[in-house]
Amino acid sequence: MVKIKDNEFIKLDFDLYANDKLVQTTEEKKGKEAGLNIEKYGPQTIIVGKGFVLKALDEDIVKNTQIGETGILELKPKEAYGMKNKKLIKVLPKSAFDEHKMRPVVGVVYDFNGTYGTVKSIVGGRVMVDFNNPLSGKNIRIEYKVLSKVNDIDKKILNVFESILRIPNDMCNVKVKEKIVIIGVPEQIIMLKDHIIKSLNDFIGELKDYSVKIETFKKE
DSSP states (O other), X not given: OOBOOTTOEEEEEEEEEETTEEEEESOHHHHHXXXXXXXXXXXXXXXXXXXXXXXXXXXXXXXXXXXXOEEEEEEOXXXXXXXXXXXXXXXXXXXXXXXXXXXXXTXXXXXETTEEEEEEEEETTEEEEEOSOTTTTSOEXXXXXXXXXXXXXXXXXXXXXXXXXXXXXXXXXXXXXXXXXEEEEOGGGGGXXXXXXXXXXXXXXXXXXXXXXXXXXXXX
């Protein structure tokens, strides 16, 4: 068995339950049976200790799990997503939605300039919005399996592009030859190459041993 360390890339399958109700999963069959609205199923690649998952899960993976093993983590609200904060429940005028051409619907999550809130009720022209994490105040159980480590430098780079930089993998190209990495990106973001290289170095420690070049890539 292989131990796991902080900053390593691993593939993970998991089921997340809030108050014993399944709310997130990587398994398509379970998600559909539970009526979950999940855009993409399949193992999730995370960087251990980098905040991709709950801190308690990162710690449990390092302390108690090896590659190929399963784990179960049970957390009280304070150990998971925190307690409900009444100050984060706001009453907004309906006009706040009208200005952004949005129609408030109970239960729907809206993006308020990067802050997400769930509409709890609508009374007349007033809308109650809860800006707490939807899982706050709930007991959490995570059942997970560590499938494998991700060791290839090109796969690590593509993961950072997709999960950190929010650039889809089909919009870039990575070529590795010995200690040279050539990354192709769309012309419209080539001016961000310094930011891209910094982000890659922040998350991929061994990249410092490579010569990295970013050039324009045109999707065929």
